[in-house]
Amino acid sequence: MTESTGGKATKKQVSADERRRLLVGAALRVMKRDGITAASTRAICAEAGMPHGAFHYCFRSKKELYAALLASDIEIDLEAAWPDIHAKASTRDNIRTLLHAFWSQIESDPEGQLVLFDLGSLALHDPELHDLPQWEQQAALEKATGYLQRFAQEAGLEYVQEEEQLAELLLATLNGVAWSWLSHRDNERARAALDQFSGLFATLTRKLADAV
Secondary structure (H helix, E strand, C coil): CEEEECCEEEECCCCHHHHHHHHHHHHHHHHHHHCHHHCCHHHHHHHHCCCCHHHHHHCCCHHHHHHHHHHHCCCCCCCCCHHHCCCCCCHHHHHHHHHHHHHHHHHCCHHHHHHHHHHHHHHHHCCCCCHHHHHHHHHHHHHHHHHHHHHHHHHCEEECCCHHHHHHHHHHHHHHHHHHHHHHCCHHHHHHHHHHHHHHHHCCEEECHHHC
């Protein structure tokens, strides 16, 4: 990568983390456009505008790249939603607010979501990759459990079941809604399903006395 300084092109220093991020983004674009099998290391580097050797500088193998891609499905930013979660609102409305914030990021890129589903399925059938879906599930479970813990604090409530069990239920529901949505692409239908789940999930909580 270069940038111009006083009419002369100079090399721009790019950190390894930034190169990794750019390669992951390039890999996702190639997979969305041409399919997972077309995402060779050479095609990914070409898409990112990097020399082929850059891939092995950033990733030890394609498995490590696939892990980074699957991790991108976990790292959804909900920071903008937390200020809207508060103890005075109904639990159902609070849950609905959080789920819609999550869902808005899913529905913004259906083809990317489809690639991640396909990648998980590929990993389940490949002996060299079969541990990746389990790793992703565990990482997602830990992330969801953390979200639920923060949600309880912000909304002034406690759960009537173990948080990890509820996190499993939450992930299964979101994955199910996402899979259904990929078949019909009806955003309102998907959001209606999440609204219904919000009411069901609220029955698994109770307001803390000092938050009422």
